Amino acid sequence: MEEYDFLVIGSGSGLDVANAAANQGQSVAIVEKGRLGGTCLNRGCIPSKQLLYHADVLKTIERADEFHIDATVEDVDIAEIVREVTEDVHSSSDAIERGLASSDRHDLYKAEARFVDERTIELADGDHDGERLTADTVLVAAGTRPAVPPIDGLEAVDYLTSREALQLESPPDHLIIVGGGYIAAELGHFFGTFGSDVSIVGRRPHLLPDADAAVAAEFTERYADRFDVYTGYEATAVVESGDAITLEARPFPEPGGNAANDVETVSVTGDELLVAAGRVPNTDTLNVEAAGIETDAAGFVETDAYLRTTADGVWALGDVVGEYLLKHNANHEARTVARNLFGEDLEPVDYSAMPFAVFGSPAVAGVGLTEQELRESDREYATRTYRYEETARGSAMKAEGFVKPIIDLKGEILGCHIIGPGASDLIQEVVVAMTAGSGTVRDIRDSVHIHPALSEVVQRAVSGQFTRGDGHDH
Numbered sequence: 375m376e377e378y379d380f381l382v383i384g385s386g387s388g389l390d391v392a393n394a395a396a397n398q399g400q401s402v403a404i405v406e407k408g409r410l411g412g413t414c415l416n417r418g419c420i421p422s423k424q425l426l427y428h429a430d431v432l433k434t435i436e437r438a439d440e441f442h443i444d445a446t447v448e449d450v451d452i453a454e455i456v457r458e459v460t461e462d463v464h465s466s467s468d469a470i471e472r473g474l475a476s477s478d479r480h481d482l483y484k485a486e487a488r489f490v491d492e493r494t495i496e497l498a499d500g501d502h503d504g505e506r507l508t509a510d511t512v513l514v515a516a517g518t519r520p521a522v523p524p525i526d527g528l529e530a531v532d533y534l535t536s537r538e539a540l541q542l543e544s545p546p547d548h549l550i551i552v553g554g555g556y557i558a559a560e561l562g563h564f565f566g567t568f569g570s571d572v573s574i575v576g577r578r579p580h581l582l583p584d585a586d587a588a589v590a591a592e593f594t595e596r597y598a599d600r601f602d603v604y605t606g607y608e609a610t611a612v613v614e615s616g617d618a619i620t621l622e623a624r625p626f627p628e629p630g631g632n633a634a635n636d637v638e639t640v641s642v643t644g645d646e647l648l649v650a651a652g653r654v655p656n657t658d659t660l661n662v663e664a665a666g667i668e669t670d671a672a673g674f675v676e677t678d679a680y681l682r683t684t685a686d687g688v689w690a691l692g693d694v695v696g697e698y699l700l701k702h703n704a705n706h707e708a709r710t711v712a713r714n715l716f717g718e719d720l721e722p723v724d725y726s727a728m729p730f731a732v733f734g735s736p737a738v739a740g741v742g743l744t745e746q747e748l749r750e751s752d753r754e755y756a757t758r759t760y761r762y763e764e765t766a767r768g769s770a771m772k773a774e775g776f777v778k779p780i781i782d783l784k785g786e787i788l789g790c791h792i793i794g795p796g797a798s799d800l801i802q803e804v805v806v807a808m809t810a811g812s813g814t815v816r817d818i819r820d821s822v823h824i825h826p827a828l829s830e831v832v833q834r835a836v837s838g839q840f841t842r843g844d845g846h847d848h
């Protein structure tokens with residue numbers, strides 16, 4: 375059995391810690407069953423955002439007449455767009471693999487790992503079938519995969535997950551999407567822009583249910599203008615007959631709310647079905663119990679504040695921990711694990727200003743607490759909404775949307791929520807203020823903002839009179 379100082383399962387953000395271990399002179403094993411670089415590079419952030427940028431270009435052309443520019447799109451070569459994106463991510467992944475294969479500081483095992491004992495794994499598939507590896511420190515960075523919801527008949531239907539959807543070389547005539555989160559929203563935008571009719575079926579009252587309710591409501595309304603949106607519906611059954619797929623959905627009561635008795639079951643027919651109904655952790659296939667690694671009810675690895683699991687010498691990070699299923703979070707956790715393994719003192723992972731963004735149309739971004747979370751916690755807060763249209767740049771762009779900061783009564787930023795163009799960039803100054811500044815609205819208010827740039831919408835949003843949660847001015 376090969377013995378190492380450090381072993382990582384999964385080559386997404388886990389690779390960052392493997393490199394830090396190698397830089398410390400440790401012997402390092404990397405076990406990866408798929409393409410090097412993990413979900414983000416191969417079937418997540420990178421290909422999806424590359425594809426979505428094409429949709430944004432087309433949308434800009436389609437809006438040209440609002441600016442008195444007569445533009446016509448002659449042709450779109452979707453197959454070529456998808457091939458170019460796929461080639462690009464494959465070449466990045468191949469470069470990582472070549473780099474590791476030629477490194478004398480890493481051993482790469484292209485195989486599936488399974489725990490058989492404490493800090494000991496057995497490999498399956500590939501050239502190493504049946505081999506066992508052990509290490510003083512093991513890092514579980516094995517990510518998640520698409521969840522398959524319990525829909526009658528689904529196993530008999532040739533459905534897509536995000537992985538296959540990102541490879542489709544022609545848009546479906548009518549795409550049915552099950553799920554109302556950001557992956558559903560982004561892929562709906564992509565295929566909808568390139569000509570598919572899109573129907574979205576989501577259980578919660580709004581799309582993007584984890585966003586601030588005001589943002590989620592406006593987003594749902596704007597999507598309902600573009601697509602058939604069935605929010606508050608649970609997909610229950612599906613059948614495929616010839617080229618047609620028919621999905622049945624019934625009203626889904628909110629916890630503690632009323633079942634929507636007056637709303638009837640709906641039936642939607644299309645030619646492709648995309649299931650984007652959440653993600654499940656890969657801990658089941660890893661046999662983590664054999665290593666004494668505890669998981670929560672949903673299967674995510676339990677860790678302490680330093681990202682140590684319940685098994686001695688075993689750490690975890692990224693999606694498999696389940697705190698935030700986002701690449702920048704996985705990278706942030708990787709920095710924490712590397713610091714805790716190789717630095718002087720243990721430091722807890724800091725989740726206090728973890729932003730998210732949705733590259734849909736409209737775009738969305740947010741950080742910190744939502745107004746609904748604050749209401750539930752009974753904490754005092756004040757909020758304010760400022761619309762893009764009220765700034766010079768927003769008006770020039772004929773932009774729609776708003777910025778909604780939420781503060782405590784001393785001006786500390788508790789959260790900020792944005793819907794509108796550039797949301798993923800605009801949120802960043804709020805994150806910096808929350809992380810590296812005083813944490814109050816003064817950091818943004820007192821900084822000179824370029825006029826007339828879009829960032830003025832954030833500055834103006836934090837500069838006027840706020841309304842307290844109880845309705846009084848603040």
Ligand SMILES: Cc1cc2nc3c(=O)[nH]c(=O)nc-3n(C[C@H](O)[C@H](O)[C@H](O)COP(=O)(O)OP(=O)(O)OC[C@H]3O[C@@H](n4cnc5c(N)ncnc54)[C@H](O)[C@@H]3O)c2cc1C
Nearest residue numbers: 384386387407408412413414418419487517692693700701
């Ligand atoms: C369609 C889509 C779009 C996304 N867009 C964004 C975005 O815009 N921004 C963002 O921040 N996040 C985005 N994400 C989420 C992001 O991809 C993940 O948060 C990130 O990849 C998690 O990194 P990780 O290192 O934890 O896991 P992963 O990147 O999933 O890496 C885990 C690796 O472990 C390997 N593995 C699993 N089990 C085993 C085993 N038993 N043996 C060997 N290897 C194993 C897997 O093959 C995989 O390569 C998106 C995800 C999807 C699906």
